[in-house]
Amino acid sequence: MAACKTSKQTPQIKKGDGLFQLFVEDENQDAFVSDKAGVFNEHGMVASAHEEASKVGVEILKKGGNAADASVATFFALAVVHPFAGNLGGGGFAVIRDADGTPSSLDFREKAPLKAHRDMYLDENGDVIKGLSTRGHLASGVPGAVDGMVQLHQEKGTMSWKSLLQPAIDLAEKGVVLTEGQARGMNRYRDTFREINGEDTPYYVKADGSDFETGEVFIQKDLAESLKRIQKEGADGFYKGKTADLLVKEMESGGGIISHEDLEKYDAVWREPIVKDYKNYNIISMPPPSSGGVALLQLMKLTEPYPIDEWGFNSGKTAQVMIEAERRVYADRSKWLGDADFVKVPVKELMSQPYLQERWASFDPSKASLSSEIDGGDVPYYESDQTTHFSVVDKNKMAVSITTTLNGAFGSKVVVDGGGFFMNNEMDDFSVKPGVPNMFGLIGNKANEIQPGKRMLSSMTPTIVEKDGELFVVAGTPGGSTIITSVYQTLLNVLEHGMSMQQAVNARKFHHQWLPDKTYTEESTFDTEALQYLLSAGYEIEIGRRLGRMDCIMVHPNGTLEGASDPRGENTSVGY
Numbered sequence: 001m002a003a004c005k006t007s008k009q010t011p012q013i014k015k016g017d018g019l020f021q022l023f024v025e026d027e028n029q030d031a032f033v034s035d036k037a038g039v040f041n042e043h044g045m046v047a048s049a050h051e052e053a054s055k056v057g058v059e060i061l062k063k064g065g066n067a068a069d070a071s072v073a074t075f076f077a078l079a080v081v082h083p084f085a086g087n088l089g090g091g092g093f094a095v096i097r098d099a100d101g102t103p104s105s106l107d108f109r110e111k112a113p114l115k116a117h118r119d120m121y122l123d124e125n126g127d128v129i130k131g132l133s134t135r136g137h138l139a140s141g142v143p144g145a146v147d148g149m150v151q152l153h154q155e156k157g158t159m160s161w162k163s164l165l166q167p168a169i170d171l172a173e174k175g176v177v178l179t180e181g182q183a184r185g186m187n188r189y190r191d192t193f194r195e196i197n198g199e200d201t202p203y204y205v206k207a208d209g210s211d212f213e214t215g216e217v218f219i220q221k222d223l224a225e226s227l228k229r230i231q232k233e234g235a236d237g238f239y240k241g242k243t244a245d246l247l248v249k250e251m252e253s254g255g256g257i258i259s260h261e262d263l264e265k266y267d268a269v270w271r272e273p274i275v276k277d278y279k280n281y282n283i284i285s286m287p288p289p290s291s292g293g294v295a296l297l298q299l300m301k302l303t304e305p306y307p308i309d310e311w312g313f314n315s316g317k318t319a320q321v322m323i324e325a326e327r328r329v330y331a332d333r334s335k336w337l338g339d340a341d342f343v344k345v346p347v348k349e350l351m352s353q354p355y356l357q358e359r360w361a362s363f364d365p366s367k368a369s370l371s372s373e374i375d376g377g378d379v380p381y382y383e384s385d386q387t388t389h390f391s392v393v394d395k396n397k398m399a400v401s402i403t404t405t406l407n408g409a410f411g412s413k414v415v416v417d418g419g420g421f422f423m424n425n426e427m428d429d430f431s432v433k434p435g436v437p438n439m440f441g442l443i444g445n446k447a448n449e450i451q452p453g454k455r456m457l458s459s460m461t462p463t464i465v466e467k468d469g470e471l472f473v474v475a476g477t478p479g480g481s482t483i484i485t486s487v488y489q490t491l492l493n494v495l496e497h498g499m500s501m502q503q504a505v506n507a508r509k510f511h512h513q514w515l516p517d518k519t520y521t522e523e524s525t526f527d528t529e530a531l532q533y534l535l536s537a538g539y540e541i542e543i544g545r546r547l548g549r550m551d552c553i554m555v556h557p558n559g560t561l562e563g564a565s566d567p568r569g570e571n572t573s574v575g576y
């Protein structure tokens with residue numbers, strides 16, 4: 001593997017004892033948001049958005065559970081300790097590589113309720129009613145998370161279901177010590193919670209309206225009871241019986257349309273993962289209804305012919321190729337991607353060599369392409385994102401990569417009364433009207449229009465990389481439309497620029513999504529030379545975003561695991 005070469009001669013990787021070590025000179029820190037070091041362990045690793053959830057997963061691994069068991073336990077722990085995005089009322093995707101190398105993927109994405117229809121967020125003039133698909137009861141799709149975990153356990157798990165739910169129940173019942181981020185998040189949304197759930201919003205607003213404090217113990221009794229019903233009855237403990245009654249009652253009380261029939265009919269689905277080579281690596285990622293896998297592989301294959309390792313990390317020429325690839329891939333996403341159970345998605349064609357070559361035909365390195373000439377449109381951008389990702393590797397090198405979401409922070413902000421959990425606002429991931437951007441500024445089309453029972457298009461990109469046939473990297477992140485580009489850059493940082501896992505996560509990132517025709521960067525992503533190169537070629541650059549909250553694991557040549565959790569959040573890797 002090549003040592004990391006950057007436009008600033010920044011970080012170098014020292015290779016020794018079969019381990020790639022993070023080594024960053026003080027004066028060269030600019031290329032990274034932090035010098036946070038990876039966590040190195042021999043047997044097993046969980047990297048997630050919250051230390052408590054990672055610890056829960058590792059305890060399961062220590063007890064002999066495999067990566068699927070640990071994932072289930074981590075998932076439910078995140079529902080308790082990370083209510084921004086961890087969930088019972090949302091959905092997600094899992095990409096799995098068994099210990100023998102068999103890849104698979106599980107789709108537990110939410111579905112449009114049976115009473116949903118194409119124009120449900122439009123007024124009588126056909127205009128989008130602002131906020132209807134993002135806040136409140138009508139914004140929710142039918143949750144898939146619980147069935148996803150049940151199916152993951154049934155197909156791949158080894159420990160008792162009961163034992164995997166117990167840690168989350170304990171956390172909800174005995175309480176979680178609030179981190180600074182968790183307290184701040186709940187305080188920030190207090191008024192919105194009240195607006196939607198009333199002055200007496202349970203749990204997430206204090207009775208006296210005061211702030212949550214860092215270090216305070218936060219108890220969620222109703223959530224503990226919901227978890228106990230799932231522990232006792234599996235999927236039926238959520239999709240039928242008391243929790244289903246509470247959820248439907250909550251929907252009816254606020255004009256939502258999720259019914260008992262929707263809940264009873266929900267099914268997570270095992271799907272053929274996207275698997276494609278990149279040089280001597282093999283990339284395994286999520287197929288539709290996520291756009292993540294197709295888009296990631298398009299990006300990687302578009303980049304493959306260019307010597308970006310020689311050009312250097314975040315140099316002008318490297319960034320230009322990546323931005324132009326992103327422009328073309330997000331235009332494709334808008335046109336072609338949707339739920340393949342409902343619309344024809346040309347997955348193979350989009351990733352084929354002739355097609356990708358044709359996509360490069362309009363690329364002129366002397367100047368920026370124009371998104372308006374790649375495809376139409378011109379839009380505003382962005383509200384918020386709250387998804388969460390975690391990665392797990394066990395002692396036999398079975399790996400699970402899971403991204404799960406409520407969509408926005410705390411989803412629709414609706415708390416199921418008596419159930420103690422938030423509902424998603426995933427309906428906004430549909431194209432509510434062709435050409436009108438969603439909250440991530442993503443434009444959709446017919447392929448992603450609302451239909452009853454259909455799954456909304458996602459950008460979630462849980463991914464696993466093999467090197468020479470062996471497990472190498474497990475990766476993923478939240479970040480709405482920026483998920484795909486953050487995973488893309490993190491992989492290139494490792495595969496092309498020779499970074500360790502943590503270094504690749506710490507590295508500053510940029511993002512282009514076709515429309516608007518702008519490149520968003522973190523502070524100091526490009527040095528003066530790179531910036532001048534891009535500006536003189538006509539690229540519009542907007543500096544100041546925070547991109548990615550990755551949770552990744554790398555297997556080093558001697559088998560050591562490196563857990564790499566993003567310094568941009570409270571993310572923590574725990575291993576043993």
Ligand code: GLY
Pocket residue numbers: 387405406407408426429457458459460480481
């Ligand atoms: N809700 C964000 C996504 O699925 O892409």
